[in-house]
Amino acid sequence: MKNVDHIGIAVHSIEKTLPYYTETLGLKLLAIEEVASQKVRVAFIDAGNIKLELLEATAEDGPVAKFIEKRGEGVHHIAFGVENIRTRMQDLKENGVRLLQDEPKRGAGGAEVAFLHPKSSYGVLYELCEKTTMGE
Template sequence: MNLSHIEHIGIAVKSLEEAIPFWENMLGLKCYNIEEVKEQKVKTAFFMIGQSKIELLESTEPDGPIGKFIDKRGEGIHHLAIAVKNIEENLQELDQKGVQLIDKTPRKGAEGLDIAFLHPKATQGVLLELCENKNG
């Protein structure tokens, strides 16, 4: 595995409009990017903390992954994302080791990253996302 750092922590929220002011006004962070990822039925907002980010996730459809998550568990931490190099090789290695994967091949995520998720059943209940920035 070629892990670099915590890329971001994803937090499911009912409303970006309601959640962003807390992070900006109470914690002093600046939302630097809001983006919709239509394929995942989600709208995201990003904040930098050192080398890592906080990603707020609002469902754009009730049947989207974030909408279902909030219905089942409420707002809160949704996933932990780890920056990697050579995401395809990492996925192959994990697959060969018998790790249950949600994505066997990367897909496009917010901010143009290549992403893939590991199943929480394989990671002690934590949804892990591998991310690779191939543009920088």
């Protein structure tokens, strides 16, 4: 793992939540995009040494909608930046870590992402995130 790339925060509404981050906390909004494959809209916020991703569900059957229904708004995942995501996934599997998918998926910002099953990570959803220079 290279670093903590970002922290994902599940929210009901980016529009309602964003002023807290930009006006109250004084952080900078970098971009908003939709990631159809994850059924989510993402607002990228620059928090200095780390990015925050506000995650708003775009469908009731998406993972963020299910998370909010079960746990409410709050920290959804912590993402580690990695190089060669497929090799890192294989290393984790060989060490007994369950992953939520066998192949990386396209995530926000054009990154390739994969998630570790929370049951293998003491209740925390971790994301592996490999960014290309175009996705950063």
